[in-house]
Amino acid sequence: MNVSPAFIAIGGNRNPAAADWDEDGLQLLAFGADNSVALWDPQDAHLAGVCSILNGHTKPVNAVKFFPTRSAEVSILLSGSADNSLRIWRAHRQQPSTFTCLKTVSGHTGPITRIATLPGSDIFATGASDGTVKIWKLIHDAKYSSVDIHLSQTVTLAPKYFPLNLALAKLDQASIVLAVAGTRSNIQIFVSRDTQFELSATLTGHEGWIRALAFTRETPDEASDLLLASASQDKYIRLWRIHRGGELPATSSALNDPTLGALSKSLSNKAHWIESPSSTYSVTFEALLLGHEDWIYTASWRHRDGKLQLLSTSEDNSVAIWESDTTSGVWVCITRLGEISAQKGSTSATGSAGGLWIGLWSPDSNSIVSLGRTGSWRKWTYSARTDMWTQQVATTGHVREVKGVCWSRDGSYLVTTGSDQTTRLYAQWKRDGYSASWHEFSRPQIHGYDLNCIDVVTDSQFITGADEKLLRVFDEPKAVAEMLQKLCDVKSTATAELLDAANIPVLGLSNKAIQAVGDDEPIENDGDEREAVDSSSVIRKSVLDFSHPPFEDHLARHLLWPETEKLYGHGYEISAVAVSRDGSLAATACRASSIDHAVIRLYDTKDWLEVRPPLKAHSLTVTALQFSPDDKHLLSVGRDRQWVIWERSTEPSQYVLKHSNPKGHTRMILGASWTPLEQPTFMTAGRDKSVKIWQITDTEVLLKGTVAAAAAVTTVACSSRLHQDRILFMLGTESGEIGIGQAAKEALNKAEVTMVKAELGPAKTINQVVWRPGRAENEQQFAMVSDDSSLRLYDVFIENS
The missing domain is CATH 2.130.10.10 (YVTN repeat-like/Quinoprotein amine dehydrogenase)
Known part of the structure; x- marks a missing residue:
């Protein structure tokens, strides 16, 4: 028997440092996913999604960074985790998704929060929650066939603050500059002398923790000024100029910008002087970038088409691209992607995306990817013909434990559910000329409780159990059925008329059916004419018309399934559910520590009424239920170490105790x-x-x-x-x-x-x-x-x- 992976879905960790896109090497994107590192090729035309997952860390991965190898044949990946360890991985062009762990280093005594590398150098730095920054040197041969690591220096920042981010840049031939910032509003600048870094300047001005630092040269010329971007929780990005020589650079016009109003008081043009062994440098404030409405998480530079651009992502659900105006020199936002704040909605379930935590440029600078709260990636690609950034299909996945999975009756799609309080439907997108690729096509349930179990009743109906003592039944909406038929060639087998779509009312937990209307049809008000129409109770049909797998904003808002039933009766969190092979009965169980609660309840799926009496035999939680292939028997097993066989009695929906073994196993x-x-x-x-x-x-x-x-x-x-x-x-x-x-x-x-x-x-x-x-x-x-x-x-x- 030969077993090979066909598809992997996994969500990314919500940490601004937990992803990187390799510009040299194999040009893969690596991101932290729980305790592992996932590898994905966003430029893959087949849209295969995550190609492999690297296991080894024992706690969540906080920081991921590719080492600049300057070789197209080999990639070196550095990963830092909450288990305090740093791992070094290597992959070759012959097997691009097979990364081998070469070395594990446990130098830090706290979780690693950030890794910074320096192109053209073997030096890299790590910051951790133990309040230290460590400077390392990677020792390797030309082909990276052997790799070792040497600790050069430890810089202690605690108890003053903890490092959240680091940036390295070449100051001149003799020295390197290191910027460090974190849980306070100052930026510390260190300059290397020989192999040791010394504190040379402290930049003030921000009013919140600093979340991002990035260096770049103003022009591709190595002799041009260095620019440092710092982004903070105070919603602003500050630019700093590092200029060589004893004279100050021309004063930035940003300080006199009248649009800054009251802010101009906090803008200081004080020059900070730093020295390398060969020259003196001034550090001056250059510009203040306004536009984000909430905390800013990432900032990264890129020279595109002869222009210097800065990419930033924020808690306000937007990605911004900034550029300096050629005439005035003022930095302006030229492109904003993501979601408009007005679309946030009122509930965390289908409203706020929870911010965009990571923003990365592609190696060719013509694509951008961003990771949000739901663990899903978004991707935009620039088209020079239309001069527009258009959204493309990216990869999605759960961000907490996945507890249950089941196939539709005909095997055409599968549904998963888990502790991130979502239920997700995956199917194969069938395209001409490409091999079929798997994608998330619907998010039927977005809930307020952790979900524990799931089973399908028919091809267009399923049932889930959560930590809320009741079970919910969902029916497929017309929008999802039409999309699956169009893109996945899945024929709907529903006998009744399907509902159009669904949404979650404000502060609600139940998905309510809503109506889909044409773009030019007026929205009618059923109730009192004096009341405004609830815009969330209808949806335009064009929003539900897809020619590709839906993007994250559609999944999180428009592709819920209407809830048709709630099943009551259990006293504690639901632990197991199973539907009979003919679809006529659903068996359910809940967490229990006594015989009274460890009962199995049966529900008739025609009218969803409970078939009494409940089945009593177990004394602790029932962990799994399954009907036999002919539905003649029901098998239940539990934490009380016993299995029980229930046999169908002469009455159609009744089951009676037939066999049990209280010592089926020696443990649960x-x-x-x-x-x-x-x-x-x-x-x-x-x-x-x-x-x-x-x-x-x-x-x-x-x-x-x-x-x-x-x-x-x-x-x-x-x-x-x-x-x-x-x-x-x-x-x-x-x-x-x-x-x-x-x-x-x-x-x-x-x-x-x-x-x-x-x-x-x-x-x-x-x-x-x-x-x-x-x-x-x-x-x-x-x-x-x-x-x-x-x-x-x-x-x-x-x-x-």
Whole structure:
């Protein structure tokens, strides 16, 4: 059996330092994603999304930076994490997505917050929450076949402040300048003498913590002045000029700009003098950039088309490009991308995007990417023909633990749900001339509670359970059905008339159906004519007409599914849900510490009424539920270490206790799955590091086989068809290992399990594995979700024996 990754979806960490786009090397974009580093090629015409994930750090990755190799054949990546360690990774052109960890350094005693590199030099700097900045030298040969690291200096800033950002630049042939800033409003300038950096100047003027620093030369000429941009939580960007020689540069006209009004009092033209071994330099205030309405997180320079431009991102949901006016010299915002503040909305669910945290230029300077609160990337590309920046398809993913995943009945799309309080729908975009690529096509549920479990009722309806004691049922809206049919060739099987679209009312948790109207149709007011029409209760049809997978602003606002039912009855957080194979019953369970709460409730999906009485047998939380292939049995497993088989009684929707084993495993049972064998056979997965195979006879249940694992097994899933008279199953463990096993139906005690290579698996606990229905016998697919916030899809090619 050959297992290979087909698709990965993972969201980025909300940290301004946690992403970088390689300008030399392989031109990939790396970003911190939970405890890992994800690699993505935004310029890939096939839009394959994240190509690989590097595991190794044990806490969230805060800082990611490519080392400037000046070689197109090799990339060196530096990653710093909250586990206090710095890792160095290398990849070659032959295998661009295979990065190897060459070295792990634990020099800091606190989480690393920032990494700064210097093109044309082997020096780089790291800042950390231990209040120190460390200067390192990378020792390598010409082809980077061997790499080592040497600590040159430690600069202590604590207890005065903690470094949030660093910037390095070449001052002249003999010395380097280092700018450091962070949790106070000053910028410290250090200049190197021999190998040691000394504090030379302190720049004042900002009124908040400083979030971004960036150096550049004013023109491509190495002898031109250095410019330093500093961006702060005070909503302003300040530019500083570093000028060589004993004379001051011509005074900037920015100080006399009448538009600055009262601000001019805080603008000082005091010159700061710094010295390198070969020359004297002045540091003067150059310009104040106004325009952002909230904290500014990143700033980065670029020489584009002979002009110097500055890119900034802010909490106000915008990306701005600044340029100096050729006649007046005043810096103005020439392009603003992102969202207009008026669109923020009133609830955090579908309103405010929560700011744009990262902004990066592409290596060719004609694209920009930005990361927002929801973990999704946005990408804009410049068209010289129209002189416009247009938004393009980028990559999205969950930003917290992904708890549940299920396929639609026909296997045409999958739905995931997790602790970031969203439910996301992924499908394949089928385009002429390209291989089909996977994308997020809808965000059916944006919630106020962590979501724990999900299952589909029909191809156009699903049910989710959250930390809120009730379950919610969602129906596909017409807009999503039409989009999936147009872009993914998914035919809608809904029998009833579909609702147009949905939204979340202000301060609400329930998705309400809304109407879609044509662009030229008037919006009618159903109620009192004196009341204003609620603009959020209708949507223009043109907003829902897509020729490509939707962008993040549409996903977060316009592609919700209307909620049609709420299911009450449980007393605590919902822990498991399963829908029968014929779609007529939903079984649910909640967290429990007593027999009264550890009941399984059944709901009839026609009228969504509870089928009483609830099923009582477990004494602690039920962790997994599954109906047998013929719906004759319901299997439940729980933290009380027992499995229970319920059998359908003569009354159609009733199930009664048939078999139970209070000591099915020696530790809690976390996963369960039925096999496709004619003789009813099921599998259970436990914290006792084993998967057990059981077979039901007329009178009893026999243990047919045990599969041992290296760690606690958290989930097991059996394929719904036999493969050459063998059952095929997957198991996932608490440490992120994936095992793929098979056993002949006559010899279930001789199951063989092959472990998938560790680098292809997640870094944390696997929560659920599901096989894709309707696939060819020897070409299977399965989806897997994990606590490392990733959804992964794998192809399984089975060779004929």
